[in-house]
Amino acid sequence: MKHEQLAKDIIANVGGKENVNSVSHCVTRLRFKLKDESKANTEALKNHNGVVTIMKSAGQYQVVIGNHVPEVYQAVIQEGGFQAAKPVEENDNEQKQGIFTRFIDIVSNIFIPILPLLMATGIIKGFNSMFLALGWLENTDGTYLLLNAIGDGFFVFLPIFLGYTAMKKFGGTPFLGMAIAAALVHPSLSGISDGESIMTLFSGTVFESDIQIAFLGIPVVLMDYASSVVPIIIATFFAAKVEKFFVRIVPSVIKSFFVPFLTLLVIVPLTFIIIGPIATWAAQSIGQGVVWVYEAAPLIAGLVVGGFWQVLVIFGIHWGIIPIYYNNLAVMGYDTLIAMTFAASFAQIGAILGVLILTKNQKLKSLSIPAFVSGFFGVTEPGIYGVTLPLKKPFIMSCIASGVGGAIIAVTGSALYSAGPLGVFKIPTFIDPVEGINFGFWGMIIAIVVAFVLAFVLTLFFGGVNQKQEVTAQDTNNDDEEKEVKNVSQxxxxxxxxxxxxxxxxxxxxxxxxxxxxxxxxxxxxxxxxxxxxxxxxxxxxxxxxxxxxxxxxxxxxxxxxxxxxxxxxxxxxxxxxxxxxxxxxxxxxxxxxxxxxxxxxxxxxxxxxxxxxxxxxxxxxxxxxxxxxxxxxxxxxx
CATH class of the missing domain: 2.70.70.10 (Glucose Permease (Domain IIA))
Structure with a gap:
């Protein structure tokens, strides 16, 4: 019964038991599905002594309690008269998710495993472009060529790596996904598209294609699949289903080699004939669409994308944009979409520095220093969740500054030319490998400086940082009450x-x-x-x-x-x-x-x-x- 009052408070502040469709729990949090989340009093729950914080994700209203959540859950069930649900785990993916939620889950699971390598090779490629632009290397030098191979090789053969991660996500055999991708980027097919045409398909349309080869009499539209993203993801989606079909019907004694044999014979030709061309045309259309929106109103695009980027990151929605970024790099050789978000981390550390200078709270100071350092290198989550977001206004100031920085990046034509890391190490990836350090590069430098200074100044004057308002994710309590501290031995x-x-x-x-x-x-x-x-x-x-x-x-x-x-x-x-x-x-x-x-x-x-x-x-x-x-x-x- 020791959690009875906490259970009553939680139920009251989620809008009452009549506002609850269902409630379950995981290791650390209660997971409510509410009829109307607007009825929930999030601030009251965040400031409750028995609640760590509140998270909203995947259609769930999550009340983070701690590792005694099973006891609190039982009290909530008893107090609200709810039916007990099967426990679930942190960041799990429910069967009945919305289409967009499932899409975000798929994309994040495909790209997260390869991000460290993308960042590492992006650094090498960016610095190699900088060495070329500064005249330290020529593009015929062995040093340049070897560094370029290191930095560019991973991205050229990106479909093979995506074949592994995508096939795993879709429930197929990962190495089978790699084999499909390897066929797509096989060098024997790369030069054929320049050969003699045997026919022309879709003549007079935007999809007009010269045909150089046929498979069993069926014309094949050859595309350049090096560095591509969309074709292999769609191909592995269907490959996983085809593989499962053959697993069911092929006898066990020959299943180990006959299932991949049949799957490859079905999916690879199907990808070259149908999936690949359609996916490539779709990818090109997406890229051109992004360019059209960007060119139509770069100032507005920069303000919106830059200003809301940190909000998207908080809810994990940014994963829906990441494929467009990689697609743009593959299709056009550069990206302006994610480029507009680059100032966000510098705006965040500007706000953190403002909090650090103003605050009298020693715990908040101790959080702000490492958060500032990690934010400088692009890791802003400690600063967002531990410093600026709990204080609210500094987070808003950082979003405003990030929007201004994004607008400057957009109107000066800054672009990313390779995938790379976050923070200061991403700067070399803004160097055009052909033109070198151009106006767009200097526009990016101006943008991050402005974002940092503006967020800092706005936080100093309008951040509302004072001793009564200082609440961190670990130190949330009502302003009028002092938290009871247990007498616990060292x-x-x-x-x-x-x-x-x-x-x-x-x-x-x-x-x-x-x-x-x-x-x-x-x-x-x-x-x-x-x-x-x-x-x-x-x-x-x-x-x-x-x-x-x-x-x-x-x-x-x-x-x-x-x-x-x-x-x-x-x-x-x-x-x-x-x-x-x-x-x-x-x-x-x-x-x-x-x-x-x-x-x-x-x-x-x-x-x-x-x-x-x-x-x-x-x-x-x-x-x-x-x-x-x-x-x-x-x-x-x-x-």
Whole structure:
């Protein structure tokens, strides 16, 4: 009954039980489906002592509670008279999602695994263009040619990498997707399009095509699929379905080689004859459409795209735009759409600097410094979720400045010429490989400077930063009440896993990375074991065995979440050695999991170790070591 009042407050502030269609829970949050989200009092819930923060995503109104959410959920069910629902996991994808939500999920799962390589090769390609523009290298130099091969090779053969990730997302065999893509970019077909034509299709239309070859008498429209994006994604979508069909009908004794044999024979010709040309024409139309809108009103385009980019990032909607970006690079050789968003990270750090100077809150100062540094390199989530968004007005000021920066980028004709990283390292990718450093490049420089300075000044004068209003994701409470701090003894928490340590901000989940769930670290496991980090009680063990919560003898509430989205494995590759309610000691084996199998299944294995009741302490010190062994001290609470 200790959560009865919290349950009543939550139900009242989501608009009452009559506004609730359904409610479920995951490891850390209640997930409501509301009839009308506008009836929910989000601010009241955010400022409630029992609520960490509020997230709205995938049609759900998510109330982040912590690892004691099952108890709160039961209280909500009892208080509201709701029917208990099957628990779900963080960032899961429900069967009954809207078309747009499913599209965002598909795109993000296809592109996220290759982003680090795109960024790395983009840096090399950008700097190579800069060396050429400055006259340090000639385009015939061996150094230039080798660097160009390193930077450009990944993008030229991008369809092969997308074939792997897309096929995995669609439920097919990833290497089969790569084989389809390899056929599309095979060099033996690349020069044929310049040969003698045997016929012309669609004569007199925008789709007029000269035909050089035929397959079984059927004309084939040859396209350049190097660096393409759309054709391979559509091809693998159909390939996954064709493969599943053959898996059902082919005898087991020959299935291992006969299924890919038949699938390739069906899909590759179908892609060259139908899917590829249609997808390419569609991609070209999208690219031309973006150019038309951009050229029609560049100032408005820059203001809108730049101003709203950070809002799109918060809700994950930006993934719907990323394919257009890559498509533009492939089709036109440059992109102006994502270029207009470049000033956003500099506007964000300008607002953060304004908060840092004005605030008297020491916790907010301690958050602002690392958030500023990470934002300089393009990682703005810590600043957004930990500093500017909770304060509201600084976030708005950064959006205004970002819009102004986007407008400057648009009207000066700045463009991106290669995929690349975020933040300051993205600057070289604005150098035109043909013209070198041109007016558009200097327009980008002016834009990021203006965005930074404008956000800083606006935050200083209009950001509303004062001691009474300073509320962070870890320090949310009513202005008129002081948060009750438990008398908790200082405590050392040891590592439950052997592995490489990374800052919480680098964990690929915004709730963990923003420290909204509490302070802690991320660990990339070297071994598939989880041992107890404290003497205490197992308070939460999710049924898929991928996440476990422990309350120590001294009151520290610790969440260990193995991997990201690993709930979708439904317990596969996980073995629990304890059950909820068990008493454990430091070093006791809690879970075992198969690291390689989980990686092969496509799930990040990074494991957050979080003190979910961090607000009960004056501070949380985390290790600065790069690697840890089991039972090494990783966290120390400060009374």
């Amino acid at each position: 405590e050392k928490i040891v590592s439950p896993i052997k592995g490489n340590v990374l800052p919480l901000a680098e964990v690929p989940d915004e709730v963990f990375a923003s420290k909204a769930m509490g302070n802690g670290i991320g660990i990339e496991p070297m071994e598939g074991r989880v041992v107890s980090p404290v003497n205490g009680t197992v308070t939460t063990l999710f049924k898929t065995n991928h996440a476990i919560g422990i309350t120590s003898e001294n009151g520290a509430e610790i969440l260990i979440h193995v991997g990201m989205d690993t709930v979708q494995l439904e317990g596969k590759y996980f073995t629990a050695h304890v059950k909820q309610g068990d008493q454990v000691s430091v070093g006791d084996l809690l879970l075992e999991f198969d690291v390689e199998k989980i990686k092969e299944a496509g799930y990040p294995i990074i494991t957050p170790v979080i003190v979910t009741n961090s607000i009960d302490y004056n501070g949380i010190d985390v290790t600065t070591e790069k690697t840890v062994r089991e039972k090494d001290v990783i966290i120390q609470t400060i009374r």
